[in-house]
Amino acid sequence: MxxxxxxxxxxxxxxxxxxxxxxxxxxxxxxxxxxxxxxxxxxxxxxxxxxxxxxxxxxxxxxxxxxxxxxxxxxxxxxxxxxxSKPNLEGSIRFGSPEHYTSGMLPKLLANFSNSYPEVTIEMRCENSDVIKAAVDVGELDVGICTQISEGGQVIAHDPVVWAANPEFVLQKHKTLALATFEEDCIFRSWALEGLEKAGIEYKIVYVSRSISGLLDSVKAGFAIAPIIGSNVPPDLKILGIEDGLPILPVSNVVLHKSKTNPSEIIDCFSKHLIKAFREKTGS
The missing domain is CATH 1.10.10.10 (Winged helix-like DNA-binding domain superfamily/Winged helix DNA-binding domain)
Structure with a gap:
């Protein structure tokens, strides 16, 4: 056998x-x-x-x-x-990502990569997707993860945007919905507001943050619900959907961008680690 x-x-x-x-x-x-x-x-x-x-x-x-x-x-x-397969790569990687992922799966991924390739230094930058994409295009970053911005990049995973809520939250039809969102330049916020308006659900934005940790804290406290990517929902929160009276939100594309001005074996190796980790995490 x-x-x-x-x-x-x-x-x-x-x-x-x-x-x-x-x-x-x-x-x-x-x-x-x-x-x-x-x-x-x-x-x-x-x-x-x-x-x-x-x-x-x-x-x-x-x-x-x-x-x-x-x-x-x-x-x-x-x-x-x-x-x-002894690690023989050395050098540095300039990597950028929105906070959606820097506070979620990336810390563990970066730690695993560093353990496998101890001679490679990763310089991390946290910005909005449009800033990350522009930095990769001009060679300021070697690798970047962006949400939705796919021109010139590779879609490596799909991550649904969902409504995260305190486990005890119940949507009341005749009560204004308390909403926590990112700042105005976030596409998740736009998707959430458009969905609520089309569904005819009255809402009030009661908490605005640039930090995913801030949104999650407000949700855990029962202060509001928030639209975030599914992979960022911790086990102590629940996901609401159409059965709860809320609209279904779009699925976010996770896009990998690599610098065309600084190709290297290190960047290719790191990119493969990113792709594998995202696909395993999101089931894409």
Whole structure:
């Protein structure tokens, strides 16, 4: 019996996503290629690993046994590869991002990258997306993450904008909605106000901040609800939707921009880390 690493990686991804299409996006394979790899793995072990339930799949009893070993095998494999692939990059990266992400997933990502490439220094800059894009265009930044600004960049993930609220919040139809938002130049604010106006919901902006932490604090206190990206909603808050009487907000595009004036192996490596982290976080 020969358990190929690629097949095991696809197997664990499908066990997590429970859907062939989503799995294909995660492992960069077509739906048919995912099906083929799973079929070959089932032939190799001589057992059925998944049962189909509508458009989803679930592990069989044999699949549940294999998943534990597959996860351990992949962990050991990846650690071995990392240990043998000694970091040889050195230099610096000038990186920019809106605060939506600098207060969320980026700190852990930057820490992991620094651990893997200790000789690379990352200079972080936090600005609005339009400022980040302009800085990348003129070579002041090497890499930038922007929201919605996709011209010349690569869309690497999709992150829905949602209504975040205190768990005890209940929308009252005849009461003006208290709203916390970013400043006027934020597209999330524009989307929120347009959505509320189209839905005929009266609102009052009671808190304005340039900081995501400020918005979250106001929401946690029950002072207001706020439109923020889904990946920034902490577990102690709830997400409101159409079933609560609120309009559905657009999905935000996360766009990667790289400087064309300063291409380097460091920038390419860092960009790959960004893409992988964002896609894993948002399920894109």
């Amino acid at each position: 020969n358990l190929q690493i690629d097949y095991l990686r696809t197997f664990t991804a499908l066990a997590d996503a429970k859907n062939f299409t989503k799995t294909g996006k995660q492992v960069n394979l077509s739906q048919s290629a995912v099906s083929m790899q799973i079929k070959r793995l089932e032939n190799e072990v001589g057992k059925k690993l998944f049962d189909r339930v509508g458009k989803t799949v679930r592990l069989t009893a044999e699949g549940s046994i294999l998943i534990k070993y597959a996860q351990r095998i992949l962990k050991e494999h990846d650690e071995a590869v990392a240990a043998l």
